[in-house]
Amino acid sequence: MTDNQAEFQASELLAAMGTVQPPEPRILENAREVLWSAVATEMLGTDPAADQTTAAPARRQYRASRRRPRRWPGCGR
Amino acid sequence: MEPDAVLIERSARGRPDAFVEVARRHELAIHAYLARRAGQQAADDLLAEVWLRAFAARGGYDTSTGDARPWLYGIARNVLHEHWRTSRDDQAAARGETSTDPWDAVNDRLDAAGPARVAAAAVRGLPAAEREVLLLVAWEQLTPAEAAKILGIPPGTARSRLHRARATLRRVLTERDADQTGARP
Numbered sequence: 723m724t725d726n727q728a729e730f731q732a733s734e735l736l737a738a739m740g741t742v743q744p745p746e747p748r749i750l751e752n753a754r755e756v757l758w759s760a761v762a763t764e765m766l767g768t769d770p771a772a773d774q775t776t777a778a779p780a781r782r783q784y785r786a787s788r789r790r791p792r793r794w795p796g797c798g799r
Numbered sequence: 800m801e802p803d804a805v806l807i808e809r810s811a812r813g814r815p816d817a818f819v820e821v822a823r824r825h826e827l828a829i830h831a832y833l834a835r836r837a838g839q840q841a842a843d844d845l846l847a848e849v850w851l852r853a854f855a856a857r858g859g860y861d862t863s864t865g866d867a868r869p870w871l872y873g874i875a876r877n878v879l880h881e882h883w884r885t886s887r888d889d890q891a892a893a894r895g896e897t898s899t900d901p902w903d904a905v906n907d908r909l910d911a912a913g914p915a916r917v918a919a920a921a922v923r924g925l926p927a928a929e930r931e932v933l934l935l936v937a938w939e940q941l942t943p944a945e946a947a948k949i950l951g952i953p954p955g956t957a958r959s960r961l962h963r964a965r966a967t968l969r970r971v972l973t974e975r976d977a978d979q980t981g982a983r984p
Contacts, residue, residue: 723972723973723976723977725969725973728968728969728970728972728973728976729965729969731914731918731972732918732965732968732969732972733937735914735915735918735919735972736918736922736933736934736937736938736968737937738915739905739915739918739919739922739938740831740835740934740937740938742831742834742835742839742842743834743839744827744830744831745827745830745834745839745842745843745846749830749843749846750826750827750830750846752847753822753826753846753847753849753850754819754822754823754826754850756847756850756851757818757819757822757847757850757851757854758819760815760850760851760854760855761815761816761818761819761854764815765815765816
């Protein structure tokens with residue numbers, strides 16, 4: 723195998739390694755909705771001085787919605 | 800189509816909704832970036848966090864860069880690192896074990912035998928700094944200069960890391976080929 727052939731094969735294999743399925747549309751929509759929430763917060767004039775990042779309220783809401791029960795060692799495993 | 804930089808600047812100057820178009824343009828690319836490194840489920844979970852951070856940081860965007868992808872990848876990279884750190888902490892707390900391995904997800908996508916596994920093992924064995932440049936270029940189709948920007952390194956450093964990573968991969972594949980064809984002494 724020449725260097726050129728190896729280079730070509732490496733490119734093909736790297737591409738195969740990086741192949742992933744596109745997400746379901748609802749995943750992208752959900753993420754955009756979270757962003758819209760931050761946008762709306764800013765457009766509605768929530769005082770950004772309360773937090774350096776105007777996305778903070780949306781982030782808090784998003785994190786609360788994703789919060790999962792904490793697993794403790796030895797429980798359920 | 801307006802460049803990303805124009806939309807981001809507009810979003811920072813009284814029209815925050817303009818930023819949503821930037822997210823829409825790059826959502827597949829950013830989701831794929833996350834999914835390739837942390838798996839589909841984690842990518843689903845982390846995408847919104849990337850948008851929130853990017854939105855919060857848009858005031859600092861360098862508007863001389865028309866395409867926002869490198870900037871967004873940089874943010875996604877930070878989100879991923881935090882995710883891995885948190886996952887490790889959670890797992891360690893739950894099982895007394897360490898480390899989640901994003902390469903498990905890569906192996907799941909490959910045939911058990913064949914050159915792909917050999918190449919994956921070689922990539923996995925690269926120094927992290929070389930691997931990161933290689934994958935940004937190979938998977939995200941970025942230039943070495945764009946990869947350098949994401950990683951906060953000089954472009955020349957990115958190019959030499961890429962060169963070393965490619966040379967390692969070529970050597971591994973050539974050796975495997977020689978082993979298979981019996982060409983090696």
